[in-house]
Amino acid sequence: MSICGVRGSTPAPGAEFVRYGGHTSCVALAHDGEDPSLVLDAGTGIRRLTQVLDGKPFRGSILLGHLHWDHTQGLPFFAAADRPDARASIYLPEQGDAAAVLGRALSPPHFPIEAHELRGDCTVAGLDPGPHELEGFDVLALDIPHKGGRTYGFRVSDGTAAIAYLSDHSPTTLGAGPEGLGEYHHAAVTLVEGVDLLVHDAQHTAEEFEAKRTFGHSAIDYAVGLAEEARARRLLLFHHDPPRTDDALDAIVAARRGGPVPVEAAVEDTTLDLP
Secondary structure (H helix, E strand, O other): OEEEEOEOOOOOOOHHHOOOOOOEOEEEEOOOOOOOOEEEOOOOOHHHHHHHHOOOOOEEEEEOOOOOHHHOOOHHHOOOOOOOOOEEEEEEEOOOOHHHHHHOOOOOOOOOOOHHHOOOEEEEEEEOOEEEEEOOEEEEEEEOOOOOOOOEEEEEEOOOOEEEEEOOOOHHHHOOOOOOOOOOOHHHHHHHOOOOEEEEEOOEOHHHHHHHHHHOOOEHHHHHHHHHHOOOOOEEEEOEOOOOOHHHHHHHHHOOOOOOOOEEEOOOOEEOOOO
16 A cells, blocks of 8 residues: 555645655555555645556556545646556546536636546546445445535455545534544444554544534544544554644654554555555
């Protein structure tokens, strides 16, 4: 698994963000010994995937959890997919004419070209909730609450390991939950149950959360609680708040050492091997 972008909302350039990275959401999955073929979100971090492919074209599928800028802005800058020998099947949560919905942002006057003008074999389609087989992976897509448009969380397995990816998640929409940070609701628990790795929205600290609970994201302690509730084997904090510095992320991880589920913070331009 290649971590290509880790930030939420906007990129975060600058010296204080170098170690964890400043690109927005993108994770790429590959079968053993193969190039990445299943991409989760296409924030500015997807540009890094061109480097991972090292001159080869992208041939695979891109799953968009939702259509906010920080999850789509990298699409027209993904050079490995914008070439005649590439194939990119782009899927977004079902909501009518998928190409037209994506085209609201990727078209003039907001952007100089439309998706169909990208070179190569590029298709855009809606994805219904439920199980799917994509690029040799078993994918479960379920609706999860997040402000401002239909949003999916994903569970992805290759038959030997499974990850859950809930990059943007607002569980307080469904109630306060046992700690006041949101419900451990059915969709979230179903996606996360027993996974080898949970990649989860961790944009806010518990101290910040009261003032920001309407923003549509999770508290870090909710992600930890969900991992414990659903028996995930490992938690990767993701979608870091743009102002959250490297030193602040270090402190967040250090404070959570020794818990029942190992906790790390996602680092851009790294690769994780799963069992």
